Amino acid sequence: MKKWLKIERIPGVLASSYEKATRMVIESYYSQVADELVAAFKAGLLLDLGTGPGYLPIEIAKRAPDITIVGVDLSHKLILMAEDNAARAGLSSRIRFEVGNSARLRFEDESFDMVLSTGMLHSLKDPVAVFKEIFRVLKKGGQAWIYDPSNVTDYIDRKQWKAMLNFRERFFLWVFGWLGLHEPIDPYRREQVIPMIEAAGFVDVRIDEKENEIRIKLRK
Ligand SMILES: C[S@@+](CC[C@H](N)C(=O)[O-])C[C@H]1O[C@@H](n2cnc3c(N)ncnc32)[C@H](O)[C@@H]1O
Numbered sequence: 437m438k439k440w441l442k443i444e445r446i447p448g449v450l451a452s453s454y455e456k457a458t459r460m461v462i463e464s465y466y467s468q469v470a471d472e473l474v475a476a477f478k479a480g481l482l483l484d485l486g487t488g489p490g491y492l493p494i495e496i497a498k499r500a501p502d503i504t505i506v507g508v509d510l511s512h513k514l515i516l517m518a519e520d521n522a523a524r525a526g527l528s529s530r531i532r533f534e535v536g537n538s539a540r541l542r543f544e545d546e547s548f549d550m551v552l553s554t555g556m557l558h559s560l561k562d563p564v565a566v567f568k569e570i571f572r573v574l575k576k577g578g579q580a581w582i583y584d585p586s587n588v589t590d591y592i593d594r595k596q597w598k599a600m601l602n603f604r605e606r607f608f609l610w611v612f613g614w615l616g617l618h619e620p621i622d623p624y625r626r627e628q629v630i631p632m633i634e635a636a637g638f639v640d641v642r643i644d645e646k647e648n649e650i651r652i653k654l655r656k
Pocket of ligand 1: 492
């Protein structure tokens, strides 16, 4: 897909169908990432970029009382949903959400102990700018984990998901599919991300590749 055709933010009319899909992967994906993360990071301030409906930060906060989290997303609708979800889980005091662009973060230099992002990298128009912002806001010695499944809906039973959608949600999914704006985008490969990461200043880099996902672990 052409770079200028990429839609970075989940469009408002697709937010509720996306939220229903992510709800289905809490056990199969977010819980596993949260377990892995809290085994390595116990306390401090964590930034979740492209946080979506907030289910991953919620799973992390449930497991680790000494982690506080800021979730950022371009989509105003998803941020409102994330705030509701955190409130329902009784975790609003430890997770804050805000609308923002990962390529232009409003945070001070070296303000986070850890940065996390799942499912955002492949949709970015300027991934190098985002890696540079991650490097800037991370404290020295802090880690960034950038996991990029090309589509969390790869992990769901699509038939079951479609059955959860109302007419309006199905209609907009169909429209976006018909316009070719909702096609899956492949995750980046190792050789594509290494120059981006190096341009941002990271030298401590670990990359794991699976068929449909890349997992990047960086330390500043
Ligand atoms: C596929 S979703 C993943 C959401 C969530 N991390 C998850 O794993 O369910 C990608 C999210 O990144 C957001 N996003 C895309 N580009 C962004 C940017 N430049 N800054 C902040 N958020 C962005 C989208 O709005 C969308 O909510």
